[in-house]
Amino acid sequence: MRTTRAADAMRPVEIIHDIQPQAGASLMIKMGGTHVICAVSVENTVPPFLRDSGQGWITAEYGMLPTSTNTRMKREAGRGRSGRTYEIQRLIGRSLRMMVDLHSLDGKTFRVDCDVINADGGTRTASITGAALALRQAIKREFEQGNLAAMPDILPIAAISAGLVNGQALLDLEYSEDSRADVDANFVMTADGRWIEAQSTAEGRPFSPEDFTAIAGLARKGINELLALWECA
Amino acid sequence: MRTTRAADAMRPVEIIHDIQPQAGASLMIKMGGTHVICAVSVENTVPPFLRDSGQGWITAEYGMLPTSTNTRMKREAGRGRSGRTYEIQRLIGRSLRMMVDLHSLDGKTFRVDCDVINADGGTRTASITGAALALRQAIKREFEQGNLAAMPDILPIAAISAGLVNGQALLDLEYSEDSRADVDANFVMTADGRWIEAQSTAEGRPFSPEDFTAIAGLARKGINELLALWECA
Amino acid sequence: MRTTRAADAMRPVEIIHDIQPQAGASLMIKMGGTHVICAVSVENTVPPFLRDSGQGWITAEYGMLPTSTNTRMKREAGRGRSGRTYEIQRLIGRSLRMMVDLHSLDGKTFRVDCDVINADGGTRTASITGAALALRQAIKREFEQGNLAAMPDILPIAAISAGLVNGQALLDLEYSEDSRADVDANFVMTADGRWIEAQSTAEGRPFSPEDFTAIAGLARKGINELLALWECA
Amino acid sequence: MRTTRAADAMRPVEIIHDIQPQAGASLMIKMGGTHVICAVSVENTVPPFLRDSGQGWITAEYGMLPTSTNTRMKREAGRGRSGRTYEIQRLIGRSLRMMVDLHSLDGKTFRVDCDVINADGGTRTASITGAALALRQAIKREFEQGNLAAMPDILPIAAISAGLVNGQALLDLEYSEDSRADVDANFVMTADGRWIEAQSTAEGRPFSPEDFTAIAGLARKGINELLALWECA
């Protein structure tokens, strides 16, 4: 049972801007003990499948420092990306591409690197929330520097985890909860109540549609709190 | 608009048993133009993290013949597994592990290979549905050959895709529908109404919770039809 | 000693056409328990060393499903191609390139994928025999669709294994024979009595030129039977 | 010409301790705009070549966040370690192994990860200086937790770069100086005036032994200042 915060409470969230001053935009997002650097690089090309399409592109890469976890993780430079890494960076990229019409990016690629400095559960959702803020910043700067013809409309998004632990629905799982959850879910949502991704996985046992509805409700509450960051950022 | 079948209709399903007679159990599942061979190999070891745990293990690998798709796909033997392949084989493995208590597998690994011979949408869900049937078969045979102390309880599962195309909720997307879907979802469910995986992704635009509910309802209908295969198989 | 068929008898041969309808041409060849899918993809480029030569190209790739063999074989997507795979796909490609004047292919590459679904000896020769038929089909279709200026002359070829087992010369070895053969040979031949490849290997002990002559004679008999497929296909 | 600091002046140095609380010891070292996380993991094994030797081992790995540099660097997870990375992590490991008698480490491996968050010149020497401090901390903690029989003697070391730019000897080069240096040198030294590594490289033109002596003198001054960190840390 969770004792130090309510079942529907998030961990404290903090954003530190411009942590990597050489990137197009960068920040560190802290959600409790989970710390992720999100940084955007802007490139004047697009992948081959978009050549001559007039579209730009948004993509993401994800990594973890070997000492970000409980037990040291082997460096992917030495063994290649794991399946988990591929899965996460595909999810981040897909989510970010919903934020903006790719036709408005004037043939540029916005590459968002999410690097986990400390991992205490929810690294993929913290990555998306941080990456979305950094991406907005990078697009704004490109426009302000005259590198984009018009400032594109940007759809605010955020992501949060929720799950079922010992039969109780909990918002924003930390590692000690996540590792014994029966259901583990991740949501990416917009400010106007719509969904971008909903992934819900039975870890211990299958779950009911009602469980899913309860978890999704918690996620909506968390997302709304995270989207408040967009005002002040 | 779908014209040749109803929005809530599945493509014809066919199972051909023992297509690879040298495997522990094997079958080809055909869902319309999507054909997948699912074959189980039984190994008398478990991965290192389960040594001395008394548990067995269930895992899956996924591949596509290069000529299974519209445009030839480069062979992964030459370039390594793609992120999509990793994502899919992790999903299949996770789903299958919900079917049986791993403690009942007497320290054996059941490795399920899903190889796509022809791809016309829904290859990952067809893989799960076929793999679940083949896995039951392989476990049964292990028990009958005296290699398992007791016949484990097996939870029937099946998987299906559904989505939103041109504003209409459709069951069991084929490739031409999948490639222009606004929402693409995959569900893994049990016979008793519970869920194992629910993954819903905005491809074109964010979707409402009501859209999700409609899609999940279609999936339930499809799953129920697929689980009828368990009777006759 | 072989009991169920004569020393100079082949296993039953069957061709199933268009098994992968999305390829340029495809078939499954069955020689007894050995089943191989051969599929041709047509590409409008040639490899760098043929740029601006006016020639086309024919090449082959070979793979085995992990569960096609007696004991499951590790997937090459995870470990790279083996030496055996390289050796076989080079042999297939070389053989097919003898079928047609590359100058008549109008700068196109015909890439033939041979994927073994079930392996019971003779997979490389079954691959060549099936690939040759599929290649002819693909070239014909290219011509009929107006993608080749003229229909090229095509030299029919086929391949078969033969060997020496317990001192007896046998045609078309199955796995149980192949694995204890003293001499293992593969031949690729044409309809007019000429040879394209002759590879004869001592597995257990060196062999005499007379042994070689006996084996080559069996191969000629088998090739003639296989080339009859060209009439009806 | 350097204008904002004296030719023999270092950039401001800052140490932030326990930046990765899950590691055996960790810190971030900042030398001006160069920021490196150094973290130590303690493992209860040694590499094969030390099995049964009674010795422990000290080794290092080095990485850079893709967005730590001016122009984004491709992630080594996707392309393998570069030659530069190998060269640097070998240098760090060699240097650290001079700090302590390996026989006093009771068969443990101390693995030091150096990850560059921001790069503005001198990342390899900052890594060594930070890693040495973190390693001392980790060894102390192991002893205090009863995991080492005795507290080993530890030799304080530090590292600094120096070079020749436009004919002037400069201490602690930043990137804009390093990139146009005629001579680029790195030194690892001890508190008692001895040297562990001296690497001096002509980038633009060969240099005289007198140039080397001048550069080495600057390095000694810088090292002495860095070793003062050992008192207060």
Next chain:
Amino acid sequence: MRTTRAADAMRPVEIIHDIQPQAGASLMIKMGGTHVICAVSVENTVPPFLRDSGQGWITAEYGMLPTSTNTRMKREAGRGRSGRTYEIQRLIGRSLRMMVDLHSLDGKTFRVDCDVINADGGTRTASITGAALALRQAIKREFEQGNLAAMPDILPIAAISAGLVNGQALLDLEYSEDSRADVDANFVMTADGRWIEAQSTAEGRPFSPEDFTAIAGLARKGINELLALWECA
């Protein structure tokens, strides 16, 4: 047309012994402009599939210096072994294993490295001829040093290329002949008239059984000359 030597003449052959004094046995074989170092290392283990079989093992590896060829070849350290390399080292290993009863090798592996210093055609056959001599030497030395219980019987073997160039059968092709040959063949044979490998490949056009017989006859002549090396070596 060959002008400087007869159609059935070999290039001058030279053996330089102990070219790598740190190996178990080593030599350089020169056949005209083709120079190969063959060196044997003796290991006190066998591959996993021979554990507890009582057998030893013989295996080979093959490489070419990047500057051994006409046009520099990319180093395989940077791109992995090519298909050709795999094919050749499998051929060398298979051939050498016919020389001796593996049961007489007392559980040792004899690993033969063949490294081409200069390539002017026939590198694979020169490798086999040289490797066979070096292997005999290494086995003898192992016996003389008391590392083998008895001196095994050794079957002398040698290898040579032959082919059809402009309709003429030629022995021992050099590169300028090999590159325009219609038929390219390699033979591995024993002293008593038997064959170990016969590989004959149509490069330009199919060939007749009579052509094959002529080529095999030339090869026999060359092999007999090479086997004379066994007397004096």
Next chain:
Amino acid sequence: MRTTRAADAMRPVEIIHDIQPQAGASLMIKMGGTHVICAVSVENTVPPFLRDSGQGWITAEYGMLPTSTNTRMKREAGRGRSGRTYEIQRLIGRSLRMMVDLHSLDGKTFRVDCDVINADGGTRTASITGAALALRQAIKREFEQGNLAAMPDILPIAAISAGLVNGQALLDLEYSEDSRADVDANFVMTADGRWIEAQSTAEGRPFSPEDFTAIAGLARKGINELLALWECA
């Protein structure tokens, strides 16, 4: 203690020219038991970062035959280049680039392969000394063949190792000395008394600046002797 030669004596040096006649220039350098083939290939392109710069490029690759060492070394074709290999080939390339103004190379790349046939200490310095001679030869030949507009000025360089063994400074370490050295140093120097690289590493214990001076003095003596090769070569 060194007994067979004086502490400041080099091993006998021998150069064999044109050992690989197909390269642009080639030689074998022997320094005692260390034998290295150095061969230059000339390419009419430059790496991407030099495109349109008007400069040429000089780069080096390094390899060891598996049987060049005491204990057989695994082939890098099978496992990729080691960190040590990367480190050495970067050092060789950097050193050679000091020999000539890259602008005088007319957009050509001179690629120098250094392949160790026998290793008995000092392979990297022997590689540099041999590569420098071969590079001069290749540049001269390019000029003589009309492929360079003018003959560039070439700065003679050579390299040697020196170190501290049992408290004694020794020149040109062989393997048995190198493996128990307290300090191991490598120098690349020019004829006019200047330095290109100075790398000094504590292997057993830190060393004093005076030790370094003594070692550097020995190196200067050795370099002068090696540079005499430039006269006669």
